[in-house]
Amino acid sequence: MNPADLHAVRGEILHFLADPASHGEAAIEHFADGLLLIRDGHVAETGPAGELLARLPADVPVTDYRGKLILPGxxxxxxxxxxxxxxxxxxxxxxxxxxxxxxxxxxxxxxxxxxxxxxxxxxxxxxxxxxxxxxxxxxxxxxxxxxxxxxxxxxxxxxxxxxxxxxxxxxxxxxxxxxxxxxxxxxxxxxxxxxxxxxxxxxxxxxxxxxxxxxxxxxxxxxxxxxxxxxxxxxxxxxxxxxxxxxxxxxxxxxxxxxxxxxxxxxxxxxxxxxxxxxxxxxxxxxxxxxxxxxxxxxxxxxxxxxxxxxxxxxxxxxxxxxxxxxxxxxxxxxxxxxxxxxxxxxxxxxxxxxxxxxxxxxxxxLYLDERIGNFLPGKEADFVVLDPAATPLLARRMQGAQTLDERLFVLMMLGDDRSIAATHVLGRAAWQRSG
Structure with missing residues (x-):
């Protein structure tokens, strides 16, 4: 890896390889502590943070979104x-x-x-x-x-x-x-x-x-x-x-x-x-x-x-x-x-x-764009959204009792709104970030 071309984003990462309605759990890839490696606006690699950080050059910048959920845009x-x-x-x-x-x-x-x-x-x-x-x-x-x-x-x-x-x-x-x-x-x-x-x-x-x-x-x-x-x-x-x-x-x-x-x-x-x-x-x-x-x-x-x-x-x-x-x-x-x-x-x-x-x-x-966007497979355009599961007092309280990933996602989609968006990245770069 050439560190000059790379940056990394760390957080809980979730994306889909297929439709869960037809493929079940095999359609879902989830890293509770994950790392998204981005080169020139495209996904280079996605995986467990511990594993990828161990072989990442020390001077590669890492944006830390731990405590938040990263999904494709x-x-x-x-x-x-x-x-x-x-x-x-x-x-x-x-x-x-x-x-x-x-x-x-x-x-x-x-x-x-x-x-x-x-x-x-x-x-x-x-x-x-x-x-x-x-x-x-x-x-x-x-x-x-x-x-x-x-x-x-x-x-x-x-x-x-x-x-x-x-x-x-x-x-x-x-x-x-x-x-x-x-x-x-x-x-x-x-x-x-x-x-x-x-x-x-x-x-x-x-x-x-x-x-x-x-x-x-x-x-x-x-x-x-x-x-x-x-x-x-x-x-x-x-x-x-x-x-x-x-x-x-x-x-x-x-x-x-x-x-x-x-x-x-x-x-x-x-x-x-x-x-x-x-x-x-x-x-x-x-x-x-x-x-x-x-x-x-x-x-x-x-x-x-x-x-x-x-x-x-x-x-x-x-x-x-x-x-x-x-x-x-x-x-x-x-x-x-x-x-x-x-x-x-x-x-x-x-x-x-x-x-x-x-x-x-x-x-x-x-839209026939799934070769370019939609998940974090290598080569895809690195568009992603960062969701804050504690964006409002009610979300934060409800999340304390959520036991599974599916339950947390359901709470986000029922109680979440624009306040739940911590950041939006386009081609790897922050295009919008919540202040305060």
Whole structure:
């Protein structure tokens, strides 16, 4: 080892090698006193501190987080950065929410200064909550995409975003055209896709707000560029499902609309997926299309309860999304809290280990990024979050009676929030640290 290239982080280390829901204890690697060796922003080695320190050169710097829990950085697979300022807006379900709150807020992103200010706050808030990778919606404005990519680039975050494509059933001030949306997206792809840790997502808002021609061109964009993402919404709300059925009567289902336009496949991610049937689920599984489970917003908008058990049975890729601003917290801990409750209402159980897998390696897997992020195997990008199990008096008291790792994790996800994040590291470097 060349000590000049190395630094180490010490603390309780936990990461996942697979999904505990299917692989049990073999999926979990845990070091009560562990050491994470980092070289040039990537994981060099992970293991017991005593063993690794014994062969570490004396001049290698060691950051000491003993007493705290180190996990891979959280992966948020569905969030709207342009809705940051309408979080916690009262009283509507999906379609009314869009008209009353979302569209007026998104209109402001025609102003580059406003877009820049929100993007800076948004990225800082993600890091403050331990999130290091996000798949995010911007607005119809190219300036909104530029602002978010610029803010993420400064912080070296892994960010996937794209210009919303929306040429009908929306206010005139947010409407693009099929040809214009295609051309603007193409220019943004050329400017940003593959630049450092940034990747582009073709972003038709949802089938109801795009004409068939725009949907065709969105599918074409997705097919034209290697490694491109596609993100949208499907089957979130019963009223939305019925509306799409009227607009596309030739389609078998809401999901089938996207399929007909070539929008299912690897790196294609659909938020919500509540009102699907098994034919839809099988088609998603067969094409490698992923789901973003958004429990907080599904409860807040009264949309319904996601069936994680069935998605797993059918082999679907599933990650977790906070879905700010209908989601009510940037905190992945709070989002896992709501996921547990959603599944309880559906007669399903979510173990703490499985929940944290969803927020880390599971999210990375759903985004086809598990070769780069999601755990601490050698060569992975060294993004990680440091959790403080005594961040609040109640957490500290409850932890005194926690007997097992799974119990401690469960307490963290039920009682934890942004106060539980002691530090967030991006490519090995501290990107955010709690003061005091």
């Amino acid at each position: 959280f992966v948020d697979t569905h969030i709207h950065y342009a809705q940051t300022d309408i979080i916690a807006s009262h009283g509507e379900q999906l379609l009314a929410w869009l008209e009353k709150y979302t569209f007026p807020a998104e209109a402001r992103f025609a102003d580059p200064e406003h877009a820049r200010a929100v993007a800076e706050f948004f990225c800082d808030e993600l890091l403050r909550n331990g999130t290091t990778t996000a798949l995010a919606f911007a607005t119809v404005h190219a300036t909104s995409v530029d602002a978010l990519f610029e803010a993420a680039l400064k912080r070296r975050m892994r960010m996937i975003t794209g210009k919303v494509m929306m040429d009908r059933h929306c206010p005139d001030f947010l409407r693009d055209t099929a040809a214009g949306g295609y051309a603007e997206s193409q220019a943004l792809i050329e400017r940003w896709h593959g630049r450092e840790r940034l990747q582009y997502a073709v972003t038709p808002r949802f089938a109801a707000t795009s004409t068939p021609e725009q949907m065709r061109l969105a599918g074409r964009l997705y097919a034209e560029h290697p490694g491109l993402y596609l993100q949208s919404h499907v089957a979130e709300n019963r009223g939305e499902v019925a509306w799409v059925a009227q607009l596309y009567p030739e389609a078998r289902s809401y999901l089938d609309v996207y399929d007909r336009f070539g929008q299912l496949g690897e790196r294609s991610v659909y938020a919500h997926c509540i009102w699907l049937d098994d034919t839809d689920r099988q088609r998603m599984a067969d094409t490698g299309t992923a789901i973003s489970f958004c429990p907080t917003s599904n409860l807040f908008l009264g949309s319904g309860l996601f069936d994680l058990g069935r998605a797993r049975e059918m082999g679907l890729r599933v990650g977790v999304g906070t879905d700010v601003g209908a989601g009510t917290s940037f905190s992945m801990l709070q989002t896992l809290n709501e996921a547990y409750k959603v599944l309880q209402l559906g007669g399903q159980k979510l173990s703490a280990a499985s929940a944290f897998h969803l927020a880390t390696l599971g999210g990375a897997h759903s």
